[in-house]
Amino acid sequence: MRFSIHPVDQLDNWPEIRRAYVRGFDGRVHPTRVEIDGNVVAYRRQNSDSGKLHVALPIEGFGRPMASTSSLPEREEPYILLVELARGKLAQLRDQLAAWNMAGMDVPKDFPPLMQESHELLAEAVSNQDDAPRASEVARQSLETTFRAADVLSKSYIAQRLAVRRARTTHLPASLGCGLGHAPPNPDWEDSFVNAFNAALVPIEWRFIEPEEGKYEWDTNDAQVEWCEKNRLLMTAGPLLDLSPEGLPDWLWQWQHEVLNLQSFVSDFVETAITRYAGRIRFWEVAARANTGGALALSEEDRLSLAARTLEIASQVDQDNQLMVRVDQPWGAYQAKGKHRFSPLQFVDALVRSGVGLSGVNLEVAIGYHPNGCTRRDLLDFSQLIDLWSCLQIPLRVTLAFPSSVQPDEFSKQNQRLDGSAGANAWSDRMQADFVENFLPMLMSKQVVVGIYWTHISDAVPHDFANAGLVRPDGGPKPSLDRIIQYRREYWT
Structure with missing residues (x-):
């Protein structure tokens, strides 16, 4: 063509x-x-x-x-x-x-x-x-x-x-949440978080919990769970298994060609994590970014099998838990590289049809990042994306990320960088706030969307997406946080 x-x-x-x-x-x-x-x-x-x-x-x-x-x-x-x-x-x-x-x-x-x-x-x-x-x-x-x-x-x-x-209800029947990041709650933003959100994502991720084989570090997550309970925030935990580059513990690389042994390690960690918080956390993001991959030497079929096995184990630990997977790049542009056979929708559909207990999907829309983010879209494209995914007939959550600066971010994933083609002026506090003001209401208007989450609260702790937090490293709030607080007061209180 x-x-x-x-x-x-x-x-x-x-x-x-x-x-x-x-x-x-x-x-x-x-x-x-x-x-x-x-x-x-x-x-x-x-x-x-x-x-x-x-x-x-x-x-x-x-x-x-x-x-x-x-x-x-x-x-x-x-x-x-x-x-x-x-x-x-x-x-x-x-x-x-x-x-x-x-x-x-x-x-x-x-x-x-x-x-x-x-x-x-x-x-x-x-x-x-x-x-x-x-x-x-x-x-x-x-x-x-x-x-x-x-x-x-x-x-x-x-x-x-x-x-x-x-007209039907004074409170929107959807959770409005944010990731806590990999650090205990900070007094700089605790009050603002509670004013802005009624839910929180507790980042129980394998690479942080078990950085060395057999040695678990739970202190940060324990403190976050206690803080969420104190503030009556709806908790979702995970992703337990992140199959993106840098998403798994470094010590797993020695097992990258032995999928059966890898499944055994995965099963042990998933069972340990869910059991630890049994009765306290009901919503679990079991696997993330399995549709794109990049972790270890896993093929697309390996990732699909591993995600299905992880869901199966999580369901066996506690059948009352609600289990979901996170899908990145939901428009599927990554397929242009020729390394993926399934579209994002087909990948999740395969999990739904396998009957392993999948009860929801989380669409990660990270605007302006490369190679694992999304190109900018207008409201019409965004609306049609949600309508397309609604055909699965399972609840949708959407996690948003948008940069507020082009400055280096020492706490972000090294493989995620800002798309420079948009120019230095494309990413700013004002642009991030405008993104919230335009796209948050779109998601609020969609009945199939049961949860809207921002990727992380503060840029001062380790996170995936550079400069996408709602609080600056010095503890000062960005304008986008004020916008979210305004929507919370108008539609959830």
Whole structure:
């Protein structure tokens, strides 16, 4: 599939063009090889089925969000990329408008003029494809207008859905929580945490609990559990098994080629951890990031088997516990590397069908991180992601991460780095707070979402995502924490 870029100097400031991928009609991402020749970019795949190209690009007022074409057939003549992106975004918006209309949504008055303008600009771009630079410029205007229209429509949907939910109950039936990090509760943020959240994630992770084989360190987690009980916070613990790079204890590397022995070690730790907190913690995140992997030399089948075995053991320890798995990169862009056969949805569906006691899934949406994070998305993309995952018919939780700075973070995972293509100004306290203000209500409006969590509270303790905490290393709160407190007071008290 080939696309022409106009003007060609756009390629100099468009690094995402080399990370674009093609998604098939079944939702799976095809392994994609990128070739650039002049102003023509070719995306090579092993098959010639129709597909949608997904690529992030700068959109005024929205940063550098992901956009996609409509489903396009292979052909020798290059498509004009911006024209096809404008066509694809408008088609996505039209489809969603029809669905929300059928559900009884009232269309806001400022939406139709934007929609009309998008159509007119796209029509002009399509009719001027003989003049590719002109067509590209007009298509970009259409694309930017469509993003604005989608934002207006999505925010109206959110407001109407929240009004319906508030009419049914004064308290949203969902937990609002945050990770405590790998340190005891700190007086710098204890009061703010309780004001902002009604739930907490206690990070009972193998690499911290058993850094040396047979030597367990429970003091931090014991203190966190006692603090949560004192403050009447709903606790979720885990992930017990983190299959991402740096997610497992270092001493396990000697067993990376012996899956059966590895399963034995996993079973012992899971049983020990759940038994220790029996009757105190009912919600357990048993496995995390098994869909992408990176820990040890485990194949996709090994990770699926290990996750299933971990769920099975956890269920046998206490059948009353609620067990879930965490899925990172839920849009599945990682499949473009050609190392994964299952899409994220297919991976979890296999666990659901195996009957091992899975009672929920946690979608990790970490915006702006590479290689294990997600590209920016607009509200429409985010809404459609939740709707897609609702087809599993099991409760969803969503864990959010968004950076507030590009400065080095000594306490974050070394394999997680900020995506520099967005520029230094893309990540700031204000941008993090804006992300909370826009995307938290979207999740609150979705009935299938039973829990909304922020990745960690403070940047002063070891954590996964750089500068994504709600409290600075010096103990000062970020503006995003105040935004969350406001939503807590409005919808949960």
